[in-house]
Amino acid sequence: MANDTVPGPLTVTLIGNPNTGKSTLFAALSGVNQRVGNYPGVTVEKKLGELEFQGRKWLLVDLPGTYSLAPRSPDEMVTVDVLLGRQADLPPPDVVICVVAANNIERNLYFFSQILELGLPVVIALTMNDLATAEGMKIDIAGLVRRLGVPIVPIHARRGDGLESLKVAVNQAAQAGTASLSQDIFPEAFQREVEQLQSVIAGWSKPVEAGEKPHGPPRYLVERRLLDAGVHENRWFALNDTHEQQLNLLVDEARQRLATAGCRVPEIETVSRYQWVARQTAGLIEIPEEMGLTTTDRLDALLTHRLWGSLILAAVLVVMFSAVFSWAQWPMGWIEFIIGSISGFVESQLPEGALRSLLLEGVIGGVGSVIIFLPQIFILFFLMTALEECGYMARAAYLMDRIMIRFGLSGRSFIPLLSSFACAIPGIMATRVIENRRDRLTTILIAPLMSCSARLPVYTLMIAAFIPQKSILGGILQLQGLTLFFMYLVGVVVAAAMAWLLKRTILKSDAPMFVMEMPAYQRPSLRVIIARVLDRSLDFLQNAGTIIFAVSIVMWGALYYPRSSPEASRELSANQSRLEASLDSARASGDSAKVAELEGELGDIESKLAGIQQRNSFLGRAGRLIEPFVKPLGWDWRIGSAVISSFPAREVVVATMGVIFDVGADVEDEAGQKRLTTAMRAATWPDTGKPLFNIPVALSIMVFFALCSQCISTLAVIARETQSWQWPLFSFIYMTTLAYVFALAAYRCGMLLGL
């Protein structure tokens, strides 16, 4: 597309098998100029990058790594659509860079043979050369270039070797135009059938105007229609019903003819392509006859060992999670400080009233309570990406497959579930690696049952207040610690049971087959890790900035309105003014003891006022309304409304409890927690005067929060990843039901045991 003036950006698409170093190449080429989104309607990650070469802008499109260009799902079809220029939001590729790993060259060239048939200019970026050399492989690159008819550039993306030559080769390929179609991959009989089908379909499309090229379907799509068993491929040809039926008939006939000619579909594809690869590489690749053990094999002997490997995996997990919690403390403190400073500033600048309250409690409080988890998400993603990039995660999935299969899942579900212990959001996003749709859905639905870090504040509060500090079994175990462990266990056990149930009912399918490449171990690229971690974190922030923002404001309104009538708080207000006056005079006289005393009294009154407002608000009324429903759990309306208020984010319940029990929302610090604990212990049922809280009530609250779906961000992510509103709704209903039933059981059992 030569243009006399300024040429538009060159669209360069990167594609290749997984574990070929494609992401490293993409990161090395585009640097920080990358953005990540989603293709409309599917969850395929749309990674775009930019660079400038010889005065021309390049638009880099990174497609997800795949072993084959035979689309099995709508997600995989996007890859084909992008390559064929049929994806509306992207220009058709000018050049395709096919990333080929030298140490697995046959399998990679199988994939390349599919790319070759698209009729686009292709450049091969040959990676993993050092690994191949270390294994004693020799590849005659010049010979391969002659046979394949495409440029091959050996690169080492992490070191930056070969990147310039690659860019030059891509530029030349763009100027030279289309690569010739390789016609000799399939046997002649098969090619004839494809051509016939192609001309039939071309005849069905709209008549060709004079001077126009006949617009038949791309040959590759026709070939796929003949090879792949599914019927969804008809969509490609935009046919009417009659033609579609005719096409189905024609394809069936063609397949039968091919079968009698010894070309059975679909075997013909793999057989022909691997034979083609063998012809192309014959005499050009030298491989040592007897291969010694590679470093990867030696490591695997230990890391995939049933006993030692499992122990190492357990150790890795322990270290990873303690890192998530301990490393995150510092940055979480900073974020808390920054949010506190912003609130302080707003508080000092605005007069008391609805606007100030909206900004403080609604906006800053709501969004702040979510942003606080950013450091944990960041660290978790950093460590997980690092483990993934060096090849360990495939081993972890391998080891866990044995356990996961009992619940109808495969080892691939392990990593997403694992990350859900920190936060379900990255966990659900990580399910994209699961090929089978039903497995992926099952994993998404059970991931929020893992006790995430937001549950921890609830557990800590309840355990500290009501579980006695007793050691059991002769001091080996602490009752409090055991209770915490039990809460985590409840989530895991219920998740396992749910997975088992889901896979036998609404998401019925056989246990998925597990085929996973165990890539050679390698040093991870820091650039790739950072880029991916930043993507995920931004994604999370975006979520916090939109849905959570909106829900926080709604919840604020429910707590703020309607304002309580002045009569209800007249006495307190009068007291407040009196105290404020004496506080001013005490300050003036410099009596610091008196100031402290008055400030304390004033604080109590403010908390009480807040409590009155809370009881009067929509939320308080809602709490009263649902009291009959939560009474069987041992809860009164105060706990009920605290639970309702924590719908957007479960950790909010701690602050709401603070307001409801008249000690103020500021209960994060130790002193605040102590005040709340005391207030909760003192709370009684108004009619009987019995204490509101006891161990069974604390247990029922904890169990409820372990299983409930009180997290709007998780529901939003489920909606996005499943592209529907039914699944988040289902998730919310089933989790809330489970939470209620188990909380009820916990309370009843506790009462029966006389705790």
Add this chain to the structure above:
Amino acid sequence: MMTDLPVINHDETAEGISLMMLRPGQTGCVCDIVGDSKLVHRLREMGLCCGAEVKMIRSGSPCIIGLGRQRLGVRLDELASVIVKTSTDACRECQVHTPR
């Protein structure tokens, strides 16, 4: 066409046996893959096609097999099974190329 597999006591056999029956370190030559067509195709795409030489690296379920230089963690069960022959002659029957 899958019949009950006879118990194999000797190391080399021209009879097809399930890949799962290979002992660690033993190699076999793929002669058929049976089962769900999509999964079979996926395995073939990974290079596990007729004539390919596979080596059992870690047996069990899932097992780790070596296919050329690639290592695959695979769980083969009722969904798909790979039939291999362990005799050296058997491989020559397959005219199909062996991915190295």
